[in-house]
Each structure stands twice: as C-alpha cells, then as structure tokens.
Amino acid sequence: MYRHxxxxxxDLGTNQVLEAFPVGRRLAFDxxxxxxxxxxxxCERWNLTPLEERWEAVEGCERHxxxxxxxARKLGWGYAPLQSLPAHIRLALEMGAHEDQERAAAxxxxxRLGARWREGEEG
Ligand SMILES: [Zn+2]
Numbered sequence: 187m188y189r190h191x192x193x194x195x196x197d198l199g200t201n202q203v204l205e206a207f208p209v210g211r212r213l214a215f216d217x218x219x220x221x222x223x224x225x226x227x228x229c230e231r232w233n234l235t236p237l238e239e240r241w242e243a244v245e246g247c248e249r250h251x252x253x254x255x256x257x258a259r260k261l262g263w264g265y266a267p268l269q270s271l272p273a274h275i276r277l278a279l280e281m282g283a284h285e286d287q288e289r290a291a292a293x294x295x296x297x298r299l300g301a302r303w304r305e306g307e308e309g
Contacts, residue, residue: 188209188233188235188236189209191224191226191228191229191231191233192233193226193229193231193233194226194228194229194231196226196227196228196229198210198211198224198226198227198233199211199212199227201213203246203250204243204246204247204250205246206239206242206243206245206246207222207235207239207240207242207243207246209224210224210225210233211227212224212225212227213225213243213247214232215243215244215247215248216244217244217245217247217248220240220241220244221234221235221240221244222234222235222239222240222243222244222247223235231306
C-alpha cells in the first residue's frame with residue numbers, strides 16, 4: 187500500500203474511516219468502475235490506487251457516504267459548520283466534496299479530467 191503521492195512524493199495523509207484503506211485524507215471513488223483515488227493534499231492530483239486494494243475500500247466509501255447522508259438528514263443539516271461535526275463525519279464530508287467530480291467521471295468525462303491533468307503536468 188503506497189502512502190506517498192506518485193506525482194510530488196509528498197505524504198498522502200491517513201484516515202480512520204476506512205479500515206480497508208487507511209491512506210489519504212481525501213478520497214474519490216467511482217463505485218461503478220471500482221476505481222478509487224487518493225487526492226494529494228499538496229498538489230491536488232488524483233492517485234489511482236492499485237487494483238488489489240480497491241474493491242473493499244470502494245465498498246467502504248459507499249457505506250460511509252450513505253451513513254453520512256442518513257445522519258445529515260436526521261439532524262436536518264442543510265449546511266453545518268464543519269467544526270461542529272464529529273471527526274469521522276467531518277472527514278466524510280471532506281471526501282464528499284468530490285462527489286461532483288466523481289459523478290462527472292462516471293458519466294464518461296474521465297478522459298476530459300485526464301487531459302486537464304496532463305495539461306497541468308506539462309504546464
Ligand atoms: Zn502530490
């Protein structure tokens with residue numbers, strides 16, 4: 187299991203939310219394709235995780251998002267100040283901020299994202 191960004195070699199951080207995949211403070215996942223990325227806190231690039239480490243972690247992500255959504259509805263949160271939330275919920279919301287990007291990827295826009303990455307690497 188890698189712990190450093192493949193682009194800038196900085197530490198990717200850790201999380202205590204996913205037992206199956208404790209690397210990375212910010213994760214993005216595509217449950218449909220079984221892909222999981224760790225978003226680098228330093229350079230913001232997405233590190234695709236090795237295939238053998240993904241499936242359980244992707245399932246964990248899905249479970250966690252559902253849990254957070256449930257709690258948020260139950261408590262009537264539209265938008266809550268992050269500091270007022272329990273630590274594991276806060277982390278999940280941080281991961282949830284990438285849901286739009288994930289949806290875009292699932293809709294076949296992954297190539298476009300990749301192109302943008304390559305531009306960033308060349309620039
Ligand atoms: Zn990086």
